[in-house]
Amino acid sequence: MVDQEHFEPVIIGFTCNWCSYRAADLAGTARVKYPPNIRLIRLMCSGRLDPTFVLKALAGGADGVLITGCHPGECHYLEQNYKALRRFLLLRRTLVAMGLEPARVRLVWASAAEGVKLAHEIETMVAEIRALGPLRWGHNGTASDSAHDTHAYAMAGQEVSP
């Protein structure tokens, strides 16, 4: 079983090439520390975020999804972050209806200058999801342990022992 006391969430973060990805770069350059639970994906714009990506991440074993983009009015592509906001609000409603805690999917605006802010948001989110516990969508509804690892073995073409 997953050890509840030592549960460490895995969070997939979607970043915008122009703001939040650079904020992550900046956090790195400035050696700002944040928990290693987040794994970032670079998109050209938060407007590129297909809601499917979020569902895929949650279904694939992520315990939460962080969506980041440029501040309102500062989109590199003029206004596409507003479209991301629209999709996010609709998606979250759907996810909540499916029983997901709203804290697991989060939208944060972070400009290229806000490395510290991004790190802080990640830290907060990791702490909140750690408190919520594992999502287990990636476990196909079963409570088998280390599903990610079996996934890994399967993907690596190795034998899976149930």
Added chain:
Amino acid sequence: MTTQPQGPSQSEEKIGVYVCHCGSNIAGTVDVAEVREWAGQRLAGRGVTVARDYKFMCSSLGQELIEKDIKEQGLSRVVVAACSPHLHEGTFRTACGRAGLNPYLCELVSIREQVSWVHTDKHAATDKAKAVVSGGVERVRHHVPLVPLRVAIHPDTLVVGGGIAGIQAALELADAGKKVYLVERDPSIGGHMAQFDKTFPTLDCAACILTPRMVSAGNHPNITLLTWSEVTEVHGYVGNFTVKIRQRARHVKTELCTGCGICQEKCPKKVIDDVYEAGLGYRKAVYTPFPQAVPKYPVIDVENCTYFRKGTCRACEKLCPTGAIDFAQKDEVLTVQVGNIILATGYDLFDPQRVTQYGYGRLANVFTSLEFERLTNAAGPTNGAIVLRDGKTVPKSVGIIHCVGSRDRNFNNYCSAICCMQSLKFAHLVKERTGATVYNFYIDIRTTAKAYDEFYQRVLEEGTLFVRGRVAEVTDAARLPGEEGKLILQVEDTLAGKQRRIPVDKVVLSAGLQPRADAKATAQVFGLSCSADGWFIEKHPKLDPVATMTEGVFIAGCVSGPKDIPASVAQGSAAAARVLSTIDKGEITLEPVRASINATQCSGCRICNTLCPFGAISFLEADRVSEVNPALCQGCGTCVAACPAGAISGTGFSNDQVLSQIEGLLMLNVAYA
């Protein structure tokens, strides 16, 4: 229980994984050998045939490693786990290209900025690095060979802002034979520099060195000067910007006006000049801001002109010898095509009224630095006499407060860079012209540029007094003998370690610089981003200080942060050099990140049509499908995400690429200690 990721089957791809140590930058936190070994074993089934780690992948030896493997092992895909793609993506793509592999079949994943530099737990960092590598491997399997887009560069350039940085940039380009549109919001070019009297540290007169530049810019056959004008819209992309410029009605026909100045002389309406004279002097309702204005043509200030307010007067019209006054003139909108844009829109002075304890606006003899510049200027309201607000009394003692609104958590954290030298200049001028006792209240003296510290030594030797400490308060409430009728500066002298009250006749607040009040709006028009302080962000603060994230838009001068005149001029030239290189090349290459619509899958629903802010998607009535114009598409991918039929794909960031990367990232469940 799990599905194999879709995409090419395992046997098709041969992927090389290269893990960089970056000296100890990565290897100090991430066990690179373990990551390499893990990738080579666990990801073998995903097509990884070569896995290596190396001290510095970006070195020529590191690059050769990749090239050799592509040639000898027949790699079809490359994943480099190193620094941010914003740093070295180009390096590794080029290396792949040299070895005959399409550069876009290479993926750089960040295990430095996103792993080793931000995490401390070595075990967790190593595991995360593995996950990041596996995300990259899954993603790269779906990369397709791409060819960069080539874009022709329109040879004309737009320079926005006619201060010294903008003038410099425009002249550099014009002298190289390129056409420039120089747009300035005020009636004349010249910017803040035109308001100054002397320039530090050489003390040469600002007008003497600036005016020739202004005249050159005004007369240059390659420069179209558009003053009293503002850029309202920018469309297009590098090489092909379409810019709309609103030219406000001058109400003076420039083709007839000789600049004789009779209209200004005869205009009966006096207006306080709070722009050029910093509120200390008057101008007329028809005016040029200063005698050396370029262009020489005046403008009519409609809000204050008696004719526009009351329908009578017309004195200027009656007395103009050439009949150049035209009350009926309307604003005009010009549309110009340019290939590049240089933004040099400058700064605003910090409003010292916000620092209420210094009493500006309440205590008459507290002045801002800009007011003081005008007072010392021979062409200013007092003809250069340094006097009190009453216009006649010469002060016997002057206190100059540094860092007003700068290096202050209540206002701006940053150092405004110019205030120390400006304050020293003021101290020298007061000493020279009045012989008054001068106090400088400073936190630190920062005189870093050429000949600056020598100037500081000179001011010290002249007998200016320096008190180290931030002034707590400026007050006219006398408590001690000798304080009556004076302004008293309450300050902790941090060198002497005691509180002091210093009575003076006049206080000058060396106010800092801050971004233009409308900087955000400007950033939006040009598609740029601002830092938290509001300064425009350069592409790289050290290595690319005049470029921005938006291709074809450059910045120069104080628009990216406080700068002195030499630095602003250098940036003007630098931005011009960057523009010249693209013009001379004739074309540039762009990332081929674009959307395209598969016509057979498109249902013609038109959802995407309204989503594109660049108007790149049009609906073909005949075929009942939508189409993307790749020249207008910027590659944001919003339409890709919105298409309900999945008919739109985005090169470089396709659904397959992102979905596979998600799977890859989630392959390994990190077990934390």
